[in-house]
Amino acid sequence: MKTIKTVKEMKEIVDSYKASFNKTIGLVPTMGYLHDGHLSLIKRAREENHIVIVSVFVNPTQFGVNEDYEIYPKDIKRDKELAEAAGADYMFHPTVEEMYPTGHKTYVEVLDITDKLCGASRPGHFKGVTTIVNKLFQIVEPNRAYFGLKDAQQVAVVQQMVRDLFLNTEIVPCPIVREPDGLAMSSRNILLSPEDRQAALILSKGLMEAKKIVDCGEKNVFTIKEKIIKIISQEPTVNIDYIEMLQFPTLEAVSIIGGKVLIAIAAKVGNVRLIDNIIMEE
Incomplete structure (x- = not known):
């Protein structure tokens, strides 16, 4: 598994597969600190695609004031080992500056269904989610993208965005994975x-x-x-x-x-x- 840090290199790799090999690409977007829930997404992507790309990016625009952005758990070395063992071909691990370069002024926002549940409790959260997911889709151009149903609202919001913007990515919702005692993995x-x-x-x-x-x-x-x-x-x-x-x-x-x-x-x-x-x- 190769780790990619820049948008330019990731796009070059994707373009080479699309142009020369006609391979299907599966994307698993994550914020890292991978657990068995994430690994189940990677394994399913491995079964259904020629190439599997896992993104690890803690997206600042989906965190509100006084939320846990600064303390969100991170362990990229562990993430690389787990993702590779689960079948990933590439890990896309950009910096904040790479994904939101100086002068960034564009956001993607889904209305109405983002006004309830976590959207009501965390104003602006889903604007951050749809913006970063859209960016990842533009960079990776996945045939399929895999999302866990633990955040069912996120699945619904991303599906709405894909429909509304005519994006060529199939959203694949995957079941919640729980600890043996029932706690949803997070x-x-x-x-x-x-x-x-x-x-x-x-x-x-x-x-x-x-x-x-x-x-x-x-x-x-x-x-x-x-x-x-x-x-x-x-x-x-x-x-x-x-x-x-x-x-x-x-x-x-x-x-x-x-x-x-x-x-x-x-x-x-x-x-x-x-x-x-x-x-x-x-």
């Missing part, structure tokens, strides 16, 4: 204290209980939400940001569970903000 989990790590399990527990009562016939969104709140409230160090049920991927509000519905949670566990969800489909 690079931020490393920031949890042992006590908070234990408390964080209440998020997946709340979602699983919601799934149980829906499977048993409960369809009322208010009732389901109250059940989740009651469960999560058992952990005093967990502060709920939101619990929402929305049609997926349109993210339209629902009052009764039906069709494909996202049940999404965001909460602060200690000082660490975590998200989790399940998608119910009938």
Whole structure:
């Protein structure tokens, strides 16, 4: 696996594959500190493409004031070893200055569906996400790009951007990967204290209980939400940001569970903000 630092070199490599070999390219965009969730994306990309490119870039424009940009976990040596073992051919690891050169004035923004869930809690977050993802798509020109459904809203937003801008990239949503005890894998989990790590399990527990009562016939969104709140409230160090049920991927509000519905949670566990969800489909 070769590590590429500049846009120019990455584009030259992509152009050579497109022109000379007609190879399909799979892109796995990440912010690094790779875990098994990321590796599952890389492995799937390996199965479905000739060339696999993993990007590692902690994108400053998707972090708000007083968020965890400065302390976001990083270990590029470990990331390189894991990505190569999972089947990546290239790692694109640019600097902030490379991706946002002096004089940068252009952003890409998806409206409406970014006004809820994490978009409501983190103003400007998805403007940063869609801008950097669009940049990566312009550089790598992937046939397919792989995103984990742990951030289901991000998947919906990127899919909307691709449709609206007529981009030639297929978005491949991939299942959430969980720890054996149920905690959704996240690079931020490393920031949890042992006590908070234990408390964080209440998020997946709340979602699983919601799934149980829906499977048993409960369809009322208010009732389901109250059940989740009651469960999560058992952990005093967990502060709920939101619990929402929305049609997926349109993210339209629902009052009764039906069709494909996202049940999404965001909460602060200690000082660490975590998200989790399940998608119910009938």
